[in-house]
Amino acid sequence: MSTVDKSIITDPALAPEGHLKIDWASAHMPVLNTIKAQFEKEKPFTGLKVAISLHLEAKTAYLAKVVQAGGAEVTITGSNPLSTQDDVCAALVEDGITVFAKYNPDAAEFKALNMKALECKPDLLIDDGGDLATLLHSECKNLAVNLRGGAEETTTGIIRLKAMEKDGTLQFPMVAVNDAYCKYLFDNRYGTGQSVFDGINRTTNLVVAGKTVVVVGYGWCGKGVAMRAKGLGANVIVTEIDAIKAVEAYMDGFAVMPMLEAAKLGDMFITVTGNRDVIRGEHFEVMKDGAILSNAGHFDVEVNKVELEAQSNEKRTVRRNIEQYAMKNGRSIYLLAEGRLVNLAAGDGHPAEIMDMTFALQAMSLKYVNEHYKEIGSKVVNVPYELDEQVARLKLQSLGFGIDSLTEEQAAYLDSWAEGE
Incomplete structure (x- = not known):
């Protein structure tokens, strides 16, 4: 069954406008472009199903396409009834991504669309607010059979996940993307x-x-x-x-x-x-x-x-x-x-250049949890610092900036307790 047949969206005819929005966003997301090129070569998600719940607009759509470029079969739904853009949904369906999302559904339909997204029995998860993770621990437990882990976008979701971890009910590892330096210092603030x-x-x-x-x-x-x-x-x-x-x-x-x-x-x-x-x-x-x-x-x-x-x-x-x-x-x-x-x-969300870093962290964190889910266990973990720094370095490169490195003498000085003069 094609993604067109499986998806539930408002109007497939809106796709051309959605493609324009996604193209504009991707042209201003150089870090994610670099990661997409890496994923196209490495195919880290080959044979895996990824379910995504985020604010479904152009920048999110491009993240979904980056994950797809890594070999994944991607299903996406919206994390907020009023932030879904119907033209972007239509464009993603044309690009081979299964979409269960509409602008302004009522509460019951919104939940039903989220639950439909989980019917793929995902191997990996990108969540925003913990909605999908909560469903997988409650009404949709049977759909978590393949789940290796995932990444959480925002503070609210991390609060919910840590409450699950504290109660001993968390069933899979989740990476707290919101707590990464390149998330809260730039995304949350600017x-x-x-x-x-x-x-x-x-x-x-x-x-x-x-x-x-x-x-x-x-x-x-x-x-x-x-x-x-x-x-x-x-x-x-x-x-x-x-x-x-x-x-x-x-x-x-x-x-x-x-x-x-x-x-x-x-x-x-x-x-x-x-x-x-x-x-x-x-x-x-x-x-x-x-x-x-x-x-x-x-x-x-x-x-x-x-x-x-x-x-x-x-x-x-x-x-x-x-x-x-x-x-x-x-x-x-x-x-x-x-x-x-x-x-x-009531707007288009964060600027593309900001979400470039956040969604780069999401993509890299998804790859990380896929490679390390067995050793992590059922915990909420931070984004490894080396991934955080990698995203920052890619951002600097895209801006044409460089930074200094320690000399051998400076590194030795910082590493030694004896040198204080």
């Missing part, structure tokens, strides 16, 4: 920082300069969002539960306060915590008329939509990806992209 405001600005068509932007959470994503908000001319407030990160935000030049205080001052709110209900009923009650809420964490639970709706008289869509909640006290609060990832649900 990628999220830029793409969040790409999504907000194209959706609202409002100015950021002069507004008070509340960044909820000061991890690597929060740092990037705060930095970009400041660069756009906003007054930035950071809220945190971690005292060390709060001090860091203060020393980076941002106001720091509890969420209940920040809620009274903010014009725009951006959540990046990976936790639930960080903006909730007590905060909605004191917000300004016209406050704009958005989320850049993986799941749509950071803004409590149930409590927001309970405090409103009416909800209506006033612009694509903007819902207005008419509050009972006469104010309006606006929620972007249904509280889902604003940078992907």
